[in-house]
Amino acid sequence: MADQLRIAVPNKGQLADPAAAMLREAGYRQRKDSRDLVMVDPENETEFFFLRPKDIAVYVGEGILQAGITGRDMLLDSGAPVEEALPLGFGGSTFRFAARGGAEMTVEDLKGKRVATSFEGLLDRYLADRGIDARVIHLDGAVESSIQLGVADAVADVVSTGTTLRNAGLELFGEPILTSEAVVIRPRGAEDDPKVEQLLRRLRGVLVARDYVMMDYDVHAEQLDDAVDLTPGMEGPTVSPLHREGWVAVRAMVPRAAAQRIMDDLWQLGARAILVTDIYACRL
């Protein structure tokens, strides 16, 4: 179908499962077999293409697919004409330099040295911007082993917990080159596509539903202003009359992470019947 939305999603790696979970939460059908390369979701007039995360920016940049989910590091590494439309809050990592423990290397010291990476585009640009003439060695993965094996003097690699680096006896140096997370990408400068806008609205709804909860409580009207200061909501809380002289019922969205503290504070103010519920889905 011509007006079908075509989206690229990671077929494997760190982003594949969380991306599928998020799309499922946004109401899209997802593949059942991890070997499937394409999946049609007729209800939503959407076709999903499962591709290597590093290739996704290329497909979207060529305008073959209207949107994709990949890592910001991969988007920038590709140099493809795509733009970030929405950060998704998972697949968080930093892109950093590391060298043998105790080497006390600095970024300046990289001059004339060999730096191994699987993100050549990112590294070349970083070094060029600083006028550092180093030899970039391209490797496809497991970059951390390259120093021990004598292929490189330093690495520039993805770091999440730092466990892989530590296990290879390496030590970080320099400031992070980049902070990354999973993002939705679309072709740069493309006209607004209503179907992509709808995808983004759905995903934003998922992000809000994950980060916020709904809080309901009853409070004496005299304490209402103080209570509303604690629960300002998005555009102001809903305040309804309560069938009890001098009391009102309040309903507001609050950040999930702050919910328990807010409940304690509301209780101290005299609020009662404080209830917290999950938000299943939303459009704000």
Ligand SMILES: Nc1ncnc2c1ncn2[C@@H]1O[C@H](COP(=O)(O)OP(=O)(O)OP(=O)(O)O)[C@@H](O)[C@H]1O
């Ligand atoms: N350990 C990690 N924790 C969180 N995010 C990560 C981690 N490793 C990589 N990422 C991020 O996930 C994205 C995809 O990387 P991933 O390593 O899954 O791809 P890949 O290397 O092409 O695939 P594979 O490792 O399966 O060959 C990148 O944006 C990267 O920053």
Ligand SMILES: O=P(O)(O)OC[C@H]1O[C@H](OP(=O)(O)OP(=O)(O)O)[C@H](O)[C@@H]1O
């Ligand atoms: O800081 P950590 O939590 O240890 O995670 C970082 C590691 O995870 C990724 O490797 P991946 O498993 O994707 O293997 P790859 O090197 O083959 O891509 C990344 O390339 C690092 O090696």
Ligand SMILES: [Mg+2]
């Ligand atoms: Mg990897």
